[in-house]
Amino acid sequence: MKLRLFVFVGLLTSLFVSAQAQANSSEVVFMDANRKVLAPNTTLNINKVEDAVFPMGWKKMTEKLYFCNFSDKMVKVKFSYSILAIEDGQLQVCALGNCGGEEKVGNYEIGYRMLFAKSEPEEFKVEYSCPPERKCKVLLKLMIEDEGKDGKVTLRDGATLTLNFDATPTGIVSASLQDSSTYDVFNAQGILLHNQVASLPKLSKGIYIVRQKDSKGLVSTLKYVVR
Incomplete structure (x- = not known):
């Protein structure tokens, strides 16, 4: 009997932790170009290739996205990204009024933004420019800043979104x-x-x-x- 009760309590705890984690990650969300909410840990494959204006002969792939605070309280979020793989070229993330261009695998911080409760979606853009037939993989991350009663500030995981850019020719659009x-x-x-x-x-x-x-x-x- 005690063993059954222990297992039952453990199951309830597991479900609570899982639900709490889901709630945390859904406070701030990523949205696609049509402002459709993306599920946590979504992966998007980007293969609409255009001719880049510069340099000559390069290609580019651009994805317009949004992020938004769906909760009933104001939150402060940290926006960052990790380039997981890149075959030449440059990845540019334009968000929070800044545009950063990176060429190497690594972790990069865009900045912080205070989002009002149920705020309007905030637009940002990710663009990969490269020689023909190259690929890039990037992980976008939102983290939520919490301040405890003792004034201690902590960060907890929010939504993540993975973008797979593939410049293999599948119907290039002239720039x-x-x-x-x-x-x-x-x-x-x-x-x-x-x-x-x-x-x-x-x-x-x-x-x-x-x-x-x-x-x-x-x-x-x-x-x-x-x-």
């Missing part, structure tokens, strides 16, 4: 300047070579810094190597 972007091109010494051009000229071999400003005024900076 257009539908977003009315303009570009500033600098050499490695920081000297401005081209100012606010609508399309990028052919560049000789070397390292360049390209600053892009889209139609919404969002500025992103990327490093490119022309071989």
